[in-house]
Amino acid sequence: MTMTTFVSLVLTQIVEHPFHIVLEIVFTAALVAAIWMQHVQRSKNESKVVAPVMPSLEEQERRIAQFQSQMFQADSKTATNATVPNRPGMPKVDSREGCYVTIQNAADGNLLQCLDLATEDFHSFSTHPTVLEVTKKTVVAYGVGSCGPRGFYGTIRPHMDAEKALARFLGVEDAIICSLSFATVSTLISCFAGRGEYIIADDGVNLSIAAGCTLSRATVYRYRHNDMTHLESLLKRS
Structure with a gap:
């Protein structure tokens, strides 16, 4: 198609369908304007992004020193650790070793070794010396969170390593570990x-x-x- 033929075809369409041509021009202009406005707005938003400025270490220490926790209800009285009349107090767990727990009697302070029937640590893994040593090293390396579940605290490398090791041991394709039994x-x-x-x-x-x-x-x-x-x-x- 030559240029002359193309121009002739366009002019013919304009003469025969003027309303249709006007609508196409309007819609095309509106589309171009919308795309342009989005580009301009995106440029403005990007220009407004300001890099956060971290306070100095001295300022951080000052704020931490001034921090004071407040009760959810300022007028309420403390209900924890309150003295109950005619009660010697609650027994205290002194230590755990395997399936046994040592309880300190609140009345006389004597220690009593008891069989722990409430635990779900059936194999006493949590008190095994090797497990305790690895746990200490893991806490030092990765820290701890306020929540135990991985959905809150996140998945870290030891989680994935443990799952791979369990899968190999069981001879399966993959494994998943949860926070507790x-x-x-x-x-x-x-x-x-x-x-x-x-x-x-x-x-x-x-x-x-x-x-x-x-x-x-x-x-x-x-x-x-x-x-x-x-x-x-x-x-x-x-």
Whole structure:
């Protein structure tokens, strides 16, 4: 197509369809104007970005020294560590070693070694000397957060290294570790069961299993503790 033919075609379209040509010109101009305005606004926003200025170390120390915590309710009285009349006080955990815990009697201060039946650290890994030493080194290297779950504190290199080591040991493709045994059970139940599904559980399950059943949003049927007859009736009804 020659230039003359192209110009002739354009003029013909303008003469035969003037309204259509005007609309196309208006829409094209509006599109160009919108793109230009976005570019201008983006340039203005980028020019307004100011690099944060960190105070000097002396100023930071001064602010930290002046910091004072305040109660959520200024008029409320302190309710913790209050003296209760005619009560000797709460027993104090002095130390832990494996499945045993040493309790200090608040009345006379005597120490008593007890079997810890409340712990979920069934293998006593948390008090093993090797584990304690590695834990200390990890805290020094990576620090600690105010929350234990990885969703709050974040995933760090030891988490991934431990998961890879567990996967190799178990001979599986991958592994995942949770913050603690309680969270492991409650998390896994909600992963495998959900809304519209059914869970049949013993009425005597511990709190972590009960929490997992609740978090799953599944329909939960509970049978009486160790009552196989009641369990069978629920299975038949389901």
